[in-house]
Amino acid sequence: MELSTSASAAFLKGLIDYAGLFPPESRDMAGAIEGFNEARALRPQMVNRFIIPDKRLEELAGLLDGVAEPWPLAVTITAPQGDWSRGLADDVVSLRVVRDAMLPVATFDVAEARIPEDVVRDPAIAAILSSARASLATLFDLVLFEVPVTGDWQEGMPQTLQAIAEANAGAKIRCGGATPEHFPSPEQIAVFIARCLDLSIPFKATAGLHHPIRHWDPDPGVMRHGFLNVVGAAVLAGYGAFDTEVLTEMIAEEDITAFHLTKARFRWRGYIAGPAEVTRARDTFILGYGSCSFTEPLADLAKMGVI
Secondary structure, X not given: OOHHHXXXXXXXXXXXXXXXXXXXXXXXXXXXXXXXXXXXXXXXXXXXXXXEEHHHHHHHHHHOOOOOOOEEEEEEOOOOOOOHHHHHHHHHHHHHXXXXXXXXXXXXXXXXEEOOHHHHOOOOHHHHHHHHHHHHOOOOOEEEEEOOOOOOHHHHHHHHHHHHHHOOOEEEEEOOOOOHHHOOOHHHHHHHHHHHHHHXXXXXXXXXXXXXXXXXXXXXXXXXXXXXXXXXXHHHHOOOOOOHHHHHHHHXXXXXXXXXXXXXXXXXXXXXXXXXXXXXXXXXXXXXXXXOOOHHHHHHHHHOOOO
16 A cells, blocks of 8 residues: 555654653753654654744754755744733744744744633634734744633633634644643543534644553653544544544543554544545644654554554
8 A cells, every 4th residue: 555545654644743842851952953853763754843932943043054954843932921912923023033044944834822811811812813823924834823721611612713713723732731730631622623623723732642542640640641542533533423522532542452553544443534534634634743752652653563
């Protein structure tokens, strides 16, 4: 079977944006550059962008030299003081200077900006996000807004995603963090995926997805989400009429034998996606996930016989 029509190849293609600068790895810039190069040497089809905070772009520029082709970057945007959308517009002016200076070694592919809580609560959120996206889109091919999963999320999350759709942007969900309260429930992730699908919003996941299957981690004492659970749920939801109850069950799945990823198909229990369905979901809906570790997911997939 041709690689381009393989379900496993489509599922894994550009799956991971490398986040070696971020916790828990927290490498220095030289170490993160080394880690990204190692990841691309190990499995070039699986690694996609280098994730970097906007405030460290010049540091990266000073260390990149003689690259064979420009690095694709996913830039996390620091929240400005004061008016958020206006502050982003001001910051874009200085970011443009940095972008132009880095053109020989890097491209600004994706901007990732967390929506502040006060903006989430603002009745004019759609207009605010549209203004912010318009500013960032002058530099980036894609703008992703991170959706807070806090407070009255049953009402707030769908409203926020509706505003993102009206702004013609993508979404981002954080699946973990330093403490248990930073981990959304399977139901919260399922609602996020279902709503993104309804609104045709491409999305990315991030944080804590180092291993394929949901599992218990005694430190920090929490169930960690698995990337096969989350990405797989989006793949299956993308072509089937799955309700949030089924998606929640899948995201909460802890049995590794319930998942199969081969050249012929991706399967979770009785639900199956072939190469065409996997390709469509990955190309248009689930963009991948960010991880500070590349060797851990690679090793786990090898143990499962996927790669």
